[in-house]
Amino acid sequence: MENAKEKPFIWVNKKWCKRCGLCKEFCPREVFTIDKEGYPHPENIDRCVRCGLCVIQCPDYAIVDDEEAKRKVIEEYILDE
Ligand code: SF4
Numbered sequence: 001m002e003n004a005k006e007k008p009f010i011w012v013n014k015k016w017c018k019r020c021g022l023c024k025e026f027c028p029r030e031v032f033t034i035d036k037e038g039y040p041h042p043e044n045i046d047r048c049v050r051c052g053l054c055v056i057q058c059p060d061y062a063i064v065d066d067e068e069a070k071r072k073v074i075e076e077y078i079l080d081e
């Protein structure tokens with residue numbers, strides 16, 4: 001049975017992202033599109049299979065795949081979203 005925790009979640013931290021596009025290249029499900037500023041955007045989040053590849057491949061630790069991790073990054077590094 002699907003539980004809420006398993007719902008795909010992807011956050012790109014634009015403060016750290018250098019717009020290299022690796023996450024988009026590695027994603028096997030074509031979840032990302034590139035926005036007009038060149039940042040990846042998880043447009044097709046419903047297609048995400050939570051494989052974690054984008055998180056692992058990002059050289060700048062700019063992607064997290066759960067809301068708790070996002071909250072911690074924002075808190076710890078005092079980022080505005
Ligand atoms: S977790 Fe996997 S499927 Fe989901 S966005 Fe990242 S690379 Fe794509």
Ligand code: SF4
Binds near residue numbers: 018022024
């Ligand atoms: S791999 Fe990381 S730094 Fe590169 S575009 Fe994706 S989020 Fe940004």
